[in-house]
Amino acid sequence: MLFNSLHFLLFFPVVCVVYFCLPSLRARNLFLLGASYYFYMNWEPAYALLLLTSTVITYLAALGIGHSTRRREKRLWLTGSLVLNLGILFLFKYYNFAAENISDLLARWGMSVQMPEFTLLLPVGISFYIFQALGYSIDVYRGNTPIEKNFFTYALFVSFFPQLVAGPIERSTNLLPQFKQKHAFSYENVMAGIRLMLWGYFLKLVLADRCALYVDTIFNNVPYHNGGSFLLASLFFSFQIYGDFAGYSLTAIGAAKVMGFDLKENFRRPYFAATVTEFWRRWHISLSTWFRDYVYIPMGGNRKGSARCYSNIMTTFIVSGIWHGANWTFIIWGAIHGGLQCIEKRLGWNKKQWKMQEKIIHWGFTFCILCLAWIFFRANTVSDAFLMIKGIFTDLAIPSKIEGVTFCAIALALTVVFMKEIIDEYGLKIRISESPVWIVRHMYIVGMIVFIILLGVLNGDQFIYFQF
Numbered sequence: 009m010l011f012n013s014l015h016f017l018l019f020f021p022v023v024c025v026v027y028f029c030l031p032s033l034r035a036r037n038l039f040l041l042g043a044s045y046y047f048y049m050n051w052e053p054a055y056a057l058l059l060l061t062s063t064v065i066t067y068l069a070a071l072g073i074g075h076s077t078r079r080r081e082k083r084l085w086l087t088g089s090l091v092l093n094l095g096i097l098f099l100f101k102y103y104n105f106a107a108e109n110i111s112d113l114l115a116r117w118g119m120s121v122q123m124p125e126f127t128l129l130l131p132v133g134i135s136f137y138i139f140q141a142l143g144y145s146i147d148v149y150r151g152n153t154p155i156e157k158n159f160f161t162y163a164l165f166v167s168f169f170p171q172l173v174a175g176p177i178e179r180s181t182n183l184l185p186q187f188k189q190k191h192a193f194s195y196e197n198v199m200a201g202i203r204l205m206l207w208g209y210f211l212k213l214v215l216a217d218r219c220a221l222y223v224d225t226i227f228n229n230v231p232y233h234n235g236g237s238f239l240l241a242s243l244f245f246s247f248q249i250y251g252d253f254a255g256y257s258l259t260a261i262g263a264a265k266v267m268g269f270d271l272k273e274n275f276r277r278p279y280f281a282a283t284v285t286e287f288w289r290r291w292h293i294s295l296s297t298w299f300r301d302y303v304y305i306p307m308g309g310n311r312k313g314s315a316r317c318y319s320n321i322m323t324t325f326i327v328s329g330i331w332h333g334a335n336w337t338f339i340i341w342g343a344i345h346g347g348l349q350c351i352e353k354r355l356g357w358n359k360k361q362w363k364m365q366e367k368i369i370h371w372g373f374t375f376c377i378l379c380l381a382w383i384f385f386r387a388n389t390v391s392d393a394f395l396m397i398k399g400i401f402t403d404l405a406i407p408s409k410i411e412g413v414t415f416c417a418i419a420l421a422l423t424v425v426f427m428k429e430i431i432d433e434y435g436l437k438i439r440i441s442e443s444p445v446w447i448v449r450h451m452y453i454v455g456m457i458v459f460i461i462l463l464g465v466l467n468g469d470q471f472i473y474f475q476f
Contacts, residue, residue: 009050011259012212012466019047023169024266033190037164044169048132055131058096063166065092066141067159070148074155082149089145093138100128101135105334133173135331139298141166144180146302153180161187168269170260174253176274176294183271191268199449204262206456207428208255213464215421216251219244221465222410223386230392235399236407238383242396245386246379247422250279253292277429279378282370284348285358287378295331299324314354321353322346332385337393341384348377417463 009016023043030036049056069089076082098106107123114120144165147153156162165184171177226233226241233241257274264271274294281287288296304324310317322343329342352358362370380397387393431438440452 009047011256011263012209015050019043020263027267028193033188036190037161037187040169041160041164041167044164044167044172047169048167048172051132052129055129055134058100058131058134059137059167060163062093062096062138062141063163065089066145066166067156067162069145070155070162071157073145073148086145086149090142093142097134097138099126101130102330102334104128136175136177137166137172139295139331140177143177143298143302144184147180153184156180156184168264170263170269171271174256174260175292176257176260176272177298178271178294183269186269189268194268197268198266201262201265201267202453204265205259206262206453206460208258208260208262209460209464210255210421210456211251211258211425212255213460213466214251214417215425216248216255217465217467218414218417218421218463219248219251221414223248226408227386227388227392227396230387230395233399233408234405235401235403236405238396238399239404240407240410242379242383242386242400244418246279246375246382247418249382249385250275251421251425277433279375280371280429280433281374282362282367283352283357283374284345284377285352287374288345288349295328299328303327317353318350321349325349336390337384337387340390340393341381344381344384420463 009019023040026039027036030039045056045059048059066089069085072085072088073082076085104125107125111123144153144156144162148155156165161184164187165178165180168178168183223241223245226237227245230238254275261271261274272294274292276290276293278287278291281290304320307320307323308316309320323346325342325346326339327342328345329338329340332338332342349358357370380400383396384390384393387396430436440448
């Protein structure tokens with residue numbers, strides 16, 4: 009079920025009404041659990057079994073860790089949880105990619121080996137809920153979070169529908185305790201949640217999906233376009249992926265807020281970053297902190313010398329690239345980000361406090377680098393990515409024509425986004441959506457709805473990160 013579908017616009021109010029009408033906390037949690045599984049099963053009912061399997065594995069592993077008296081036994085339970093969950097992820101997401109590359113490698117050595125192939129539909133959001141469940145297993149092993157003995161409460165933590173398929177990737181320390189509180193209906197929460205959801209819909213439907221109309225045309229037909237088109241498409245994709253993913257995160261956070269739940273911030277104006285390192289402190293925060301806490305730091309972080317630190321950074325970001333998809337384009341994209349952060353760390357940029365003039369220069373440089381790196385993320389093949397980059401530097405002609413309505417909608421959306429993010433970044437006290445005047449607040453909501461209906465692409469396009 010897509011957030012930007014009529015189905016969800018009917019589903020969500022019904023869930024909220026029933027949730028607040030139920031008298032007991034137990035009944036509310038069981039209802040939310042059922043609603044969450046119904047939400048997920050609208051894509052492919054059979055894959056709810058995978059969600060349930062991951063939930064059962066991590067639940068039992070946590071109980072096993074809690075009942076074990078020796079560290080070795082605890083480690084075995086954790087290892088079992090990691091192996092089984094990552095095995096599921098590998099089978100559905102990476103097996104065919106690995107098999108194809110192994111066959112190609114053996115063929116170069118003169119060995120013809122036909123690896124078995126599986127035609128499996130990638131379950132929506134599998135990387136997100138498996139990482140969330142594994143985070144719980146690791147936190148229990150480390151003693152950072154108490155063991156949740158109520159299976160249904162834990163299952164709700166893994167499957168909570170607002171953030172189930174594309175995050176934010178929640179930590180058990182933040183979300184699990186909230187399922188043990190009976191949330192009273194709050195007008196303030198409802199209004200705050202609706203404002204977040206509307207801004208999320210604006211980013212998705214007006215900015216991201218308008219950009220996608222041009223981006224998809226260019227990236228899916230690379231041989232037929234020139235460097236000018238590649239440059240404009242890469243610029244538009246930078247805004248598309250931000251609007252798409254930040255839009256989903258804000259809609260998820262807003263939906264949870266309406267029901268009284270607080271999810272973690274996932275984006276903090278990432279294109280205001282003056283370095284790539286800072287960009288990752290602002291972009292997909294729940295994932296970047298997950299990799300920091302569960303991959304980078306356990307490998308040694310920056311505690312074992314510069315060479316080891318650089319190696320850990322590169323490994324973390326290559327793994328991050330692989331997490332995004334089974335394609336060499338994602339691996340190269342991750343390696344680019346890792347390499348740039350190693351360079352910034354070597355130059356001391358990662359900790360430097362920039363003066364305004366320096367910050368503007370570094371912001372411009374960082375944004376250009378990010379746009380070029382996004383080409384690998386979006387390109388269908390590595391050769392397409394290199395062809396586009398080559399075209400940008402050698403064949404910078406007039407770009408392919410863009411429809412007038414689309415261009416005007418993108419320009420207007422970018423102006424609105426830039427103004428809002430300037431206000432948020434520098435703490436300016438201009439808050440029309442939170443005006444103390446009742447009529448102004450409600451006119452803002454009505455105006456946003458009209459804006460989205462008039463300029464949004466209302467064709468139910470899937471969110472980009474659903475494929476991860």
